[in-house]
Amino acid sequence: MTTVKTLLEIPELRMRLRTGAGALGREVSRIYVTELPDPSRYVSAGEVVLSGLLWWRGPGDAGPFVAALARAGVAALAASGADTGGIPQDVVHACAQHRIPLLEVPPDLSFAVITERVVLELAAARGREPGGARKRLLSAATEDVSLPALLRQGAIELGAPCWVLSGTGRLVAGTAEPPGGDLVANFVPGQEVSVHDGCAVLPVGGSFAVPWLLAVGHPEPGALAGELAELVRLARARLDQVRRMSGRSAEPLLHAVAEGGPVAEAFAASGLPEDAEIHVLLARAPDDGAALAADVLAELVAEARPVVGAVGEDAYALVVEPGNWMGAAADALAQADRLISLSRFHLGSGGPASVDGLRGAAQEARHAVELAGRRGGRIELVAGEDIAVHQLLAAGAPDELRRTVRARVLGPLLAYDAAQGTDLVHTVRVYLECSSSPTVAARALHVHVNTLRYRIARASELLGVDLNDFVTQVDVYLALLVTV
Template sequence: MTTVKTLLEIPELRLRLRTGAGQLGRAVSRIYVTELPDPSRYVSAGEVVLSGLLWWREPGDAGPFVAALARAGVAALAASGADTGGIPPDVVQACAQHRIPLLEVPADLSFAVITERVVLELAAARGREPSGARKRLLAAATEDISLPVLLRQGAIELGAPCWVLSGTGRVVAGTAVPPEDLVAHFVPGREVTVHDGYALMPVGGSFAVPWLLAVAQPEPGELAAELAELVRLARARADQVRRMSGRAAEPLLQALADGGPVGDAYAASGLPADTEIRVLLARAPDENPALAAEMLAELLAEARPLVGVVGEDAYALVAGPGNWMRAAAEALTRLDRLMSLSRFHLGSGGPASVDGLHGATQEARHAVELAARRGGRIELVAGEDIAVHQLLAAGAPDELRRSVRERVLGPLLAYDAAQGTDLVHTVRVYLECSSSPTAAARALHVHVNTLRYRIARASELLGVDLNDFVTQVDVYLALLVTV
């Protein structure tokens, strides 16, 4: 049995125990990499959690993270302080408080080396020393963490083409052209789904968007399961790189969110200077921006977006042409068929040049708020599809919106409340029918004379002429306001 003490005794890892000497006998089941501030949805009992502490920003951040590990029953936390000037004291204190062994990873030791060595140790402890094929797969995973290289080696060892497929339907990597829409035949919950001579296996790992390993043989065997595990580890490492890239983009995203200058931050982001940018803003269940960011990165993977989190929002910046909202909508449809999504709202703004990025960000924010108001589980709204009057109404602060609605419509709202009428709705239909009494009467299923009487009464109550164009604009904008 592999224990935390076993890992400490592997000389090439050079792990150093910082706290938890009384818990070294805990059994280790596998290794899992995460940089989420709240990993509670993804970690499980017996895991050694490997982290570069990218989630740590200030004293106090360690408490929730380590508490989540303790609740899940993880075996230990292996942490590198290379990006934080050493392991912060509150991480050590939190691990001591929650009785989580803390292993310090040398700054010059890559996570790939740790992962390979731990996987080998776990395999040997289970009484099945890796075969030559397994060792070659491990070597491919360690020497070149790119999935294409790993899958090429996997196809050689398995003697069959294989692919990694995203739950969105995207082909992440593969050794040939896969059958069309293979993901649609996967049955969630099964270890292996066989369809038309192809085996589909979940890659594993607690990611927002699942990945599948597809092999062109009906009985893939243990070696395919080993390949799926190595794909999981490669994905975890790639996700860590993505999060580090997102961290580098934070100054730009923060400037866009706050309305500050973007020049220097844009230059440092790596985005091209001569290309228009689309801004996408997403909100996911439980107000979890890290989850929303992961989904954005996966939904827009082919666009190579710059993804990051500011406050409660996840942002993606996409350079160049492309209908990415349409692509995201198609991907979400496929994903929802595989795993029922509880809620995901997405808005976009732009495209815009560097000088117009603030406006594009505001447009994306109004679009995602409109998506939320629609009430559906999955809603996507592109800024360019929002009418100008809707954008203007959405852009006002809540206090101003309430004030305008009451000032313009107050007498009409009070009359409807007192008399049980619905003149507000009548006025809105009338204006949306281009002030045509005939069209409005038809839409409301009333006689045209009744319609004219109601509009006259509403004009009297409001003290305005509802046939005047400027007045109509003011009243209609007030009718659009929701607070």
Template sequence: MTLVKTLLEIPELRLRLRTGSALLDRAVSRIYVTELPDPSRYVSAGEVVLTGLLWWRRPGDAEPFVAALARAGVAALAASGADTEGIPDDVVRACARHRIPLLEVPADLSFAVITERVVLALAADRGREPSGARKRLLSSADAPLPVLLRQGAQELGAPCWVLSATGRVVGGTAPEAPPVEWYTPGRERVVADRYTLLPVGGRFAVPWVLAVGSPETGELADELAGLLSLARARAEQVRRTADRAAEPLFGALGSGAGDLAAAFAATGRAEPVRVVVLRTPDDEPALAAELLAELVADVPASLGSLGDDACAVIEADEQWPDTARARLSTVDLFVEVSRVYAGISGPATVDGLRGAAQEALHAAEVAARRSQRLAVVAGEDVAVHRLLVAGAPDELRRSVRERVLGGLLAYDAAQGTDLVHTVRVFLECSSSPTAAAKALHVHVNTLRYRIARASELLGLDLNDFRTQVDVYLALQAG
């Protein structure tokens, strides 16, 4: 029987016990990798949970994570503190409090090596040598996802694909991947048509699914799904390292200060770019960041935050907003979120990047006002005058509205009239008295009288084009 202390005795793993010396006789059933802040839905009794601590941000974060492991009855927690300069004391204390053995993983040791050794130890306990196919698959455990998929397809004798919850084909060994919608969340495997679909486990809120082009698969497909989870975790660590290099760019965008051109050059992005802002109203910034990372996964992108919003600067073509809409359309099948809305700027050079960020923020606000659960608005979809007004500070908009429209607003309030509405309709009808009168269901002479009266109150000539522009922008500022 493989026990927790068995893992400590494997020389090449170099695991170090941090707490739980009296709990090392717990039996190990399998190994599971996760970085979810709350892994309670995915862990089970007897597992050794392997984590890179990417969910840990500050003291207090360890309590809900470790408590979930304790409720599930896991055998131990194995953690690598490579990204946190060692395992935080907060994690050690939580493990001691909840009686979870804590094993420290050397920062230079691959999770794939740990997984392979634990799997081999468990196989030996069951009295059966791993098959040749399984050994060959495990030998590819450290390989990039495309190589791992090719090896899996060869051993399974069927094409394989990895699908994202966004519908994106992450990788595959043949064309014509099945739709991700065929998979039912929460199921271990789903057989649909001539395919088998299995969850790729791990810490991610936006799941991946392994699709195998055969309705009959055995444990080897489950093994492949587990190794793909490790491959995704490795790719995520690489992305997070790249994101740290982009932090000065998002700092300069958010503050309006700093050398934006130098920060942009450091990311290696090529002009023109778009700025993308994604929000969820559930106060889950980690979920928004992961959704955005999946949304832009196959275009050159730098990810970070703009205030409280997940943000990306991407190289993308003019069709990309339509691609984003299509990808978000499947997310609610897999992710528990009440709403998702995104704003996308038009193409911009580095000189226009701050303006593009404001454009994306305003487009996100427009998306938030729409009724759809999943809404994407591109800057090209928003009228220029709205973008100009949206970019002005609130105090300036109020001041302009009062300065330009104050006399008219006061008259309407005192007389119970609505000349402001008449002026708005008149301008939106291209200053055509006939068209405006028809829209307001009044005689054209009545319309002309009202516009003349409004001009008197405003002290302006509403038939002058430049005046019309000023008044219309003031109307939009309200």
């Protein structure tokens, strides 16, 4: 049996106990890497949770994180304070409070080495000292940490081609041409293995909003395929950690774009090409938070190598010319809808823009995502370029100004409708949207054209304006828009 004490006694890991000496006898079932501020839905009993503390921003952050580990019954937390100047004291205190053993990982020790050594220890404890195929797979996972190298070794050991597919349908990596048939669409969530067109499809676990799947070109690949899927999970965790660290280095740029600041200075340090035309994508997951929204956003535009990160409650991505991102994202989300773990997801875009125009592109994306949220669907996407200019102008006004403009321009008409039970406001809007054509508007309202003319004259009288004057029409129409 492998315990927390067993891991502390592995000399090459050099881990140091910070708190939890009374719980070192807890049995360890596996090792799990996460940087989510709230990992509660993904951790389970007996796991050693490995974390670089990228979720820690300041005092108070540790309590909810460690409490989630305690509720799940994890065996221990192994943490590296390389990015925080050592393990913060509130992390130590939270672990002591919840009786979670805290193991300090040396800052120079990679998570790949820890993962390999713990996996080997667990295998030995189960009486399955890795040999042959399993040992070669483990070596491939640690000697060359790239996913393609791992799949190549897996294909050799299994005697069949292997592919890793995103839940969005994207081919992440593979050892041959993609298989025929839609393996993602035919995968059955909850099954350990689904078989389609002669291929076995296995889930790749982990705390990811959009899951990955392992496909093997054989209907019965055996237990080794499960081992390969677990190693793919670990490889993805490493890739995700790199992405999150990259996102942290890009935080100044994302904050400057989202909230205002020296964009040009922050952009120069981002690594993005200076002469690029950039799309700003903004995602919101109202029920799940910005961290998971960023995970989904990163997966949707992974091939474009975006700068992705969370700013407040929103997730942003800066993407250099992603092409038809709207169509591609819509297709990807439709594909992943059965597998995605978000309750609601809204996505908007702005741009493309040069460095000087990134703030405006971010504002355009913000208006687009707000419009997506008002549509009411679980998954909604709106491209800023598809929003009419007058809608953007109306959406950009502060709420107080919108209410003031509405009352000043439309007040007499609104009061008349309320008192008389009429709907002249609607008549005026239809009239303006029909390019001020009495004939077209009358047809749309199913009234006689003379009736339409009378209503418009009455509305003009109440408002004290000429609704046939173009400038007046623009003012009234913008005031009408802020009511929607």
